[in-house]
Amino acid sequence: MFVLKTLCGPAALQLLRPFSTKTLPTLTLFTKSPCPLCDEAKEVLQPFKHRFVLQQVDISLPENKLWWDKYKWDIPVFHLNGQFAMKHRVDMVLLDKLLQDIEVKKA
Template sequence: MFSLKTFLLCESASVQRLFSTSTLPVFTLFTKDPCSLCDEAKEELEPFKHRFVLQQVDISLPENRVWWDRYRWDIPVFHLNGKFVMKHRVDVPLLDRLLRDAETQQT
């Protein structure tokens, strides 16, 4: 029998990855608060959310100083599986192509 906590954990994308037959790519959003462009980007990512695991990195936190030094003037910045793919705005056609390529590589 599952506890409520276990059930809620199973609803998270990272745990769903563990139970799926293929692993979803990790899409990292480098952000800070406030960031209106980041908020817009999150909205644009909504239709794709079932195709990747979204990892958000708040560059203003002390432990993320290296990302602050690198990206403070460029957020939002996006990485796919640890590699830079775009900045400032979501390039929807590019994102779709990159995700299709990642999905093809998994099969």
């Protein structure tokens, strides 16, 4: 309990995530550097960050050539649990609905 009293807010949530009995969905961000739209998208995602694990895939790396060929003109692109969700900008209404659908299935 000392840890919880010492750490409040997001830091405490990050610490507790590995011990959670529920597995959070994975939101994959296909990005490259630099990507101002990706940076903006990550800021927009902040209110949702406790509801998913964010995984970033740099499509400019040689091992991600498949994703480069597919998304080089469309980043940021988001997949939720491996399924295409949206591209170019974060659609907060859509993301909330997709996350709710997953949360309801797990309940």
